[in-house]
Amino acid sequence: QVQLQESGPGLVKPSETLSLKCTVSGGSISGYYWSWIRQPPGKGLEWIGYIYYSGSTNYNPSLKSRVTMSVDTSKNQFSLRLRSVTAADTAVYYCARHNFSGAFDIWGLGTMVTVSA
Amino acid sequence: DIQMTQSPSTLSASVGDRVTITCRASQSISSWLAWYQQKTGKAPKLLIYKASSLESGVPSRFSGSGSGTEFTLTISSLQPDDFATYYCQQYSTYSRIFGQGTKVEIK
Numbered sequence: 219q220v221q222l223q224e225s226g227p228g229l230v231k232p233s234e235t236l237s238l239k240c241t242v243s244g245g246s247i248s249g250y251y252w253s254w255i256r257q258p259p260g261k262g263l264e265w266i267g268y269i270y271y272s273g274s275t276n277y278n279p280s281l282k283s284r285v286t287m288s289v290d291t292s293k294n295q296f297s298l299r300l301r302s303v304t305a306a307d308t309a310v311y312y313c314a315r316h317n318f319s320g321a322f323d324i325w326g327l328g329t330m331v332t333v334s335a
Numbered sequence: 336d337i338q339m340t341q342s343p344s345t346l347s348a349s350v351g352d353r354v355t356i357t358c359r360a361s362q363s364i365s366s367w368l369a370w371y372q373q374k375t376g377k378a379p380k381l382l383i384y385k386a387s388s389l390e391s392g393v394p395s396r397f398s399g400s401g402s403g404t405e406f407t408l409t410i411s412s413l414q415p416d417d418f419a420t421y422y423c424q425q426y427s428t429y430s431r432i433f434g435q436g437t438k439v440e441i442k
Contacts, residue, residue: 253431262433262434262436263371263373263379263422263424264433265424265430265432265433276430278430279430312378317381319426320369320426320431321369321385321424322369322371322379322424322431323381323390325379327378
């Protein structure tokens with residue numbers, strides 16, 4: 219069955235760039251939309267943006283100026299870059315797959331990223 | 336942007352209770368609404384998509400209804416495994432906005 223795994227540094231310094239990858243196993247990245255979602259400690263879910271396997275993207279307007287997503291179909295991976303991070307970007311970051319309807323049917327386990335000097 | 340408002344924020348209930356959570360959209364989203372369950376320290380799990388379609392493997396005590404701007408998630412008989420936080424999410428527009436969550440606690 220399809221599984222997602224987030225990977226990347228757990229600690230990022232303020233003003234630097236947060237970079238995460240999501241690796242898709244047990245299935246192909248092709249044909250689907252893929253999202254990044256984050257959850258600050260003790261708070262709710264915030265959608266960051268999505269990318270289609272072809273590379274087209276759509277970002278949350280509140281983060282759009284700092285976000286870039288990309289996809290590498292040869293590696294079955296997609297990536298998130300968030301620039302100029304602050305403590306407010308500290309969160310668990312999840313990747314997820316969109317089902318045919320558009321809901322998020324498969325999620326990674328999540329990775330905690332802390333922004334601190 | 337469309338805003339999603341859930342109520343209540345917290346709900347105290349007992350095993351066997353019928354539980355209803357409401358989600359309201361600031362404008363019509365047709366039936367483009369999903370419900371997720373999240374337990375502490377775990378990733379969210381899809382329960383319902385397209386307002387009323389039960390995701391494969393999800394117990395039939397979960398059901399969703401509504402269209403337009405008002406939606407409900409109902410648990411017909413609350414089980415110990417159901418104590419968790421529930422989120423609605425709209426996917427009518429390019430943005431995929433979540434509600435603020437409803438925590439279901441043991442009474």
